[in-house]
Amino acid sequence: MKRILAVVLLISTASAFAQVHVRGYTKKDGTYVAPHERTAPNHTNLDNYSTRGNINPYTGKEGTKEPDYGYQTQRATTIQPIQPAQPTQQPIQPTQPMQSAQPARRF
Numbered sequence: 001m002k003r004i005l006a007v008v009l010l011i012s013t014a015s016a017f018a019q020v021h022v023r024g025y026t027k028k029d030g031t032y033v034a035p036h037e038r039t040a041p042n043h044t045n046l047d048n049y050s051t052r053g054n055i056n057p058y059t060g061k062e063g064t065k066e067p068d069y070g071y072q073t074q075r076a077t078t079i080q081p082i083q084p085a086q087p088t089q090q091p092i093q094p095t096q097p098m099q100s101a102q103p104a105r106r107f
Helices: 002-016 074-078
Strands: 019-022 036-039
């Protein structure tokens, strides 16, 4: 039973790290980057091979980067915080009470 549980855990862990293939390319400075596998892009670094607590299955290296424990993106860091609503300069005028079209019923 423990062996079955271990296999199920291994399969579910492996599927959590969705991988994509990166083609080889040359950087602007002329450095060639060989083709490789990496985790699929998303809004967290918790599943990246380079994050502390994770191990790169291709190199065997342990991750060293701090986990972000959230869903932050570069775009999210450039968004301005929401400002609280400013009070209106003029007081709000009360409205007239609603007039009923039907007379009130007496029970």
